Amino acid sequence: MPISYVSFQVAEIAFTAFNLERASDCTYDWVKIFNGTTEVMTKCGTSSPGTFTSSGNTAKVEFHSDSSETRTGFSATVNFVDGGG
Ligand SMILES: [Ca+2]
Numbered sequence: 001m002p003i004s005y006v007s008f009q010v011a012e013i014a015f016t017a018f019n020l021e022r023a024s025d026c027t028y029d030w031v032k033i034f035n036g037t038t039e040v041m042t043k044c045g046t047s048s049p050g051t052f053t054s055s056g057n058t059a060k061v062e063f064h065s066d067s068s069e070t071r072t073g074f075s076a077t078v079n080f081v082d083g084g085g
Helices: none
Strands: 011-017 030-035 038-043 052-054 059-064 072-081
Touching: 011 059, 059 072
Parallel strands: none
Antiparallel strands: 011 052, 011 072, 030 038, 030 059
């Protein structure tokens, strides 16, 4: 009897530029990345998240800024790739 698979896709988020206000605890301006609904990282300053790949078919990027210090922000590309299975 064959074993069937349901293929699914995962999100691949690649940050190509990243420059936010810096703070030791990222309290002012930040980017948070969620794997599904689970927060996996908070980044600020020039500490780029690099490339993040979700484990399931949902991910979220949340950006917050306050009223002071303007920088260039971030850019990212999102691809949905075959996660196997
Ligand atoms: Ca700010």
